[in-house]
Amino acid sequence: MPAFRAAFPERATTVARLPAGPVEYRLEGDGPRTVAVFHGGHMRAGLALGEEVFTDAGFTVLAPSRPGYGHTPPTTGTTPAGFADATAQLCRSLGVRRLAAVVGISAGGRTALTLAARHPDLVERIILQSAVGFLPWPDRLTRLGGRVVFNARLEAGTWVIMRSLLRTAPSLGLRVLLRQLSVLPVHRLMAGLSAAERATLTGLFTAMRSGHGFVADMLPVPDCAAEAGQPALVIATRHDRSVPFAHAESLVAAMPNAELVDSRADSHMIWFGPDYPRVAAKIRDFLATD
Template sequence: MAATLFDTAKGTVEFSYEGTGPTILLLKGGHCSRDTDLSHRSLMYEGFSLLTISRPGYDLTDVSAGRTATDFAETIVDILDHLHIEKVSVIAISSAGPTGIALAASYPDRVEKLVMEAAVTAPWEFGTKMRANLLFGRGEKATWGTIKLLLKVCPDMVMKKILASLTTEEADDLYSRLSLNDRRFIYNMLADSQSGHGFLLDIKHDLADMSKIQAPILGMYARKDKSVPYSQAILLKSNTQNCEIYDAPADSHLIWIGPEAPNVWAKRLEFLSH
């Protein structure tokens, strides 16, 4: 997709804006690059415009554009003003959860609806932060270089290893049940991944006051998600006034694949369309 660079008061932000119709703001999750597509581009064929903004540290968006979720929410509003967009529906994926929350809580007049897809609603655990600093700090490029090399040489092994961190099931058993399309989804997701400086920012994000969110919320979470536990769905529900939790019929953090994935797609589309 064609990327646009916009100079804000805090730094450069990369975004793309495509399609016609009501605008959906897509905030991708951790390790996602401009090339990562978890199926959301299909929303353009359903009558929506898709505004995809790369979060700080990812792609060509400067870290200074928002070191905290609240700071970047302010930068997002600057972009909406620049594009003359009055209101958006927001999709926040995985570690983009705090940014989606901050935007909806701080700027209720700019957010029509909020979709939280396996999205973080609680602080990261200490052990996760330690591992992230080790793998995605100074050694980030080497980490992803190794993963992508191994992905070409022994893709099954790499994808099973990644799945083990995303599911409460036994990874080998789950992998054996995946369709060829689902395996291709995981392969492409990993091939397009790059953390930059973004993921180390993600794990430090504080959570804004969720009770201030006025927009209707759809939280889509899988009970077998190992990386974002279902308890975070309960936390979202218990701290907001107008929130529906949809139990995504998925076997891992990757709620966009599996035999029941069309139901996840249909639920999102129903929520955004009405």
């Protein structure tokens, strides 16, 4: 068995019963300050990606499943604005009066920005990682295909096929999936990954599900970037095919207090880039700034 066939650990979650509806969440760490992380498409609260930079720096991570993912039904919040309000309710129920930062990853970026814009008294800072902005997204072909293979009735079968491919031919499975995440040739992506990184990605992709969430992620959302006035880091790579770099540029242009961090990662998955230690240091410094 190749060394890079590995499971991605599912972490324990809780479901809060809120006025807005049920919200699945994970609260991890014991730091005095909390960072809320909105993960991207096909993800949920039980799957942690890129959170070590926060927990290692002494923060507690609050990770909710967005509507349609995990055990958060699509009726809770429904839109980024509605789920931003649900997240504010969740924070109050947990006794979190102030978030050191809200983090938006990929398709979770618009929810993070909406929370910051609608609840400025709750959110101190914004960190966006490979985040979808308010430009049209995804491209027309991906949107049409995504509505078919990731709709709630077919997505389970789609992921069964992908899991089967990843188990029987993990290298081929990774190539198929990584091709959607980078503008670079897939052989270059594979060559740049260590065995441990291949294991992590294989396990992550194997654990993914789309539920009702991904089709909803593709719907247009009102642009609130100019209303998010908190200090912000917008981290992106020019090699991202899934979320083009233009999204990061448009967000920085619209947001009143944003800094662009140009990652040198080969793909959408910035945590596997050769310069991620530099990016992580930038995040830590940003959170430590008064």
